[in-house]
Amino acid sequence: MATATAAIPMQRNPVLHRAAVIRHCIILFFCAIIILPLLWVLLLSIKSMPDSMRGNLWPRNFDFTHYGYVIEKIDTLPINLFNSVFVTGFTVVITCFCAVLAGYALVHLKFGGKAWIIAMLIASLYFPTRVVSIITIYGIQSDLGLINSTAGLILPYITLSLAVSILIMRSVFQLVPGELFDAAKIDGAGPWKCLWMVGLPLVRNGLVVIIIVNFVTAWGEYLLCSTLTNDQSARTVPVMLAHAAGGLGQWAWPRIAAVYVIVTAPGLIAFAFAQKLFFKGLMEGGIKA
Amino acid sequence: MKLTARMNAPSRPRSSEERAQWARANVWLFLLPALVFFVGYQVWPIIRVVWISFTDYQFLANEPANLVGFANYAEALTDPLMWAGLGRAALFTAMFLPGTIILPLLLAILVDRVRNQRVATVYRVIILIPAVIPSTLIFVLWKWMYNFQVGPINHFLVEVLGVFTIQTAPQWLGGTALTLPSIAIMEVWWGLGYHTVFFLAGLAAIPKELTEAARVDGANEWQIFWNVTLPALQPIMMILIVLRFGTSMAVIDEYLIFGGFDRESPTYTWTIFMYDQAFKTGLWRQGFAAAIGMIGAVFMMVFVGGLLYLFRRKG
Structure with a gap:
């Protein structure tokens, strides 16, 4: 076997080399398809007004004032940005808290009914829960007086990725040997201390995965936000953008493109930094769940 | 349960029997946050959808809903x-x-x-x-x-x-x-x-x-x-x-x-x-x-x- 593996790199014949070139070309083609739309928006956000009205990709004049303009002149934008950060922040923190506790309990604590809970969580992934439940979630929020309330969105947002987060944390906790917790228990640590001191450091990668998954879900949520709120000032930026179409004044193309860049860039930059942990976590838990 | 745990707190390590009991009481505390949201905003809304699908419920109407079967x-x-x-x-x-x-x-x-x-x-x-x-x-x-x-x-x-x-x-x-x-x-x-x-x-x-x-x-x-x-x-x-x-x-x-x-x-x-x-x-x-x-x-x-x-x- 060793000789076979060693023999492969030796045969650098032209056919294999050409195959490698074609391979990289195809991959680069896909990479271009992924990146070009994003670059186009970035470019649109720094085009001058007349250039933005024409289809031409490369503008004759650049105009970098759109970013300053949208922050100052779209009066709801700071509120919408705050709404996005506020709702997403609370959703991510609460969901991750719930998922870590539940994932730990489902693997390392003994109790009856475990199989039922897991079956319910999996079933909720296959059932179109999000779509069908919108009818009655409106009623529940209305009873609680949370229609048109930004903070009220947090409650249904938490459940959007809760089941999948719990299942991811469960598969990550399955990789932590129970003996580690047993050892901590013998030293007198209770289950809470076991989780905090022993478990949490070992499931760090999985935690990064569910933080990113929940951030992406909450930041871009449309259905609940557009149904449960009426005022633009109660909504998040992506929902406000979905209703904006290129027009005049504050809704001119380069200006809404600038808003787009403002709400998309932070997530992408954060992902670029966390990608190593994210991929590790995905391999540990995301694939199985 | 809580009382025993508190009484035994200073004298750790406790016996394995007591520790197991303590852990069992805690299990539901671990699951509670997740279950509250899962039941409140997924299971319950779906149960309600099933229920109102058999009624003539109209959200904006003031009349109470009646069962209408299928x-x-x-x-x-x-x-x-x-x-x-x-x-x-x-x-x-x-x-x-x-x-x-x-x-x-x-x-x-x-x-x-x-x-x-x-x-x-x-x-x-x-x-x-x-x-x-x-x-x-x-x-x-x-x-x-x-x-x-x-x-x-x-x-x-x-x-x-x-x-x-x-x-x-x-x-x-x-x-x-x-x-x-x-x-x-x-x-x-x-x-x-x-x-x-x-x-x-x-x-x-x-x-x-x-x-x-x-x-x-x-x-x-x-x-x-x-x-x-x-x-x-x-x-x-x-x-x-x-x-x-x-x-x-x-x-x-x-x-x-x-x-x-x-x-x-x-x-x-x-x-x-x-x-x-x-x-x-x-x-x-x-x-x-x-x-x-x-x-x-x-x-x-x-x-x-x-x-x-x-x-x-x-x-």
């Missing part, structure tokens, strides 16, 4: 819109599902063969980008890409390729015949990220010796793909097919953003029919909407169950 179901099942809606959702699924499985599979196999680790990582990060862009921002991006006036797609077709003029350039969105394929293309682009990474994880799990041994035995790349790679990826592929079948049959946000509430539009699927009845027309007939939702869901679940059954026997 009347809502009968009305929905005899409404041609219900069947058109299911058909449109199935049509979209047929357009979207093959592309979102085959392209990422191809891409994953190519990336898996990149020997240089650093280059492979760069590829993986770029490919995962669509997966970390929040959904609505994907829709907004593509809504602009398809735009008639400034969208680069029509610009490319008209100015660069010259296959259309400004007058004949295709109208991609807004309920035209091209709307469903346009959304399908966008969804495939979106899925390229996660799905490729899924397949890459599956490929990484295949022992390299297996493919090398097959190669030494004289198998060509095609044979290796069919006899080694594909069987190893089968479990991942099946999960993806079932999950994506589910999501594509129940698409709603995209149709709301790109299609609106025109009943003739190909985007007026059962989900939009349900939403229209529940939140747009008349007194918000939510009992009827609930029946539409349940019919759509049950219809889907039958197929999901069928797929799971089919795949279980093979895998």
Whole structure:
């Protein structure tokens, strides 16, 4: 076997080399398809007004004032940005808290009914829960007086990725040997201390995965936000953008493109930094769940 | 229980029996936060949907709801819109599902063969980008890409390729015949990220010796793909097919953003029919909407169950 593996790199014949070139070309083609739309928006956000009205990709004049303009002149934008950060922040923190506790309990604590809970969580992934439940979630929020309330969105947002987060944390906790917790228990640590001191450091990668998954879900949520709120000032930026179409004044193309860049860039930059942990976590838990 | 725990606190380590009891009481504390939200905002709303689907409940009406038995179901099942809606959702699924499985599979196999680790990582990060862009921002991006006036797609077709003029350039969105394929293309682009990474994880799990041994035995790349790679990826592929079948049959946000509430539009699927009845027309007939939702869901679940059954026997 060793000789076979060693023999492969030796045969650098032209056919294999050409195959490698074609391979990289195809991959680069896909990479271009992924990146070009994003670059186009970035470019649109720094085009001058007349250039933005024409289809031409490369503008004759650049105009970098759109970013300053949208922050100052779209009066709801700071509120919408705050709404996005506020709702997403609370959703991510609460969901991750719930998922870590539940994932730990489902693997390392003994109790009856475990199989039922897991079956319910999996079933909720296959059932179109999000779509069908919108009818009655409106009623529940209305009873609680949370229609048109930004903070009220947090409650249904938490459940959007809760089941999948719990299942991811469960598969990550399955990789932590129970003996580690047993050892901590013998030293007198209770289950809470076991989780905090022993478990949490070992499931760090999985935690990064569910933080990113929940951030992406909450930041871009449309259905609940557009149904449960009426005022633009109660909504998040992506929902406000979905209703904006290129027009005049504050809704001119380069200006809404600038808003787009403002709400998309932070997530992408954060992902670029966390990608190593994210991929590790995905391999540990995301694939199985 | 609490009292014993507190009394014993100073004298640790406690006996294993007491510790087990303490842990059992705590289990529900660990599960409680998750269960409160899961039951409150997933299980309970669905139970309520089932309940009101048997009533004449109208949200904006002041009269209390009455039980009407299967009347809502009968009305929905005899409404041609219900069947058109299911058909449109199935049509979209047929357009979207093959592309979102085959392209990422191809891409994953190519990336898996990149020997240089650093280059492979760069590829993986770029490919995962669509997966970390929040959904609505994907829709907004593509809504602009398809735009008639400034969208680069029509610009490319008209100015660069010259296959259309400004007058004949295709109208991609807004309920035209091209709307469903346009959304399908966008969804495939979106899925390229996660799905490729899924397949890459599956490929990484295949022992390299297996493919090398097959190669030494004289198998060509095609044979290796069919006899080694594909069987190893089968479990991942099946999960993806079932999950994506589910999501594509129940698409709603995209149709709301790109299609609106025109009943003739190909985007007026059962989900939009349900939403229209529940939140747009008349007194918000939510009992009827609930029946539409349940019919759509049950219809889907039958197929999901069928797929799971089919795949279980093979895998």
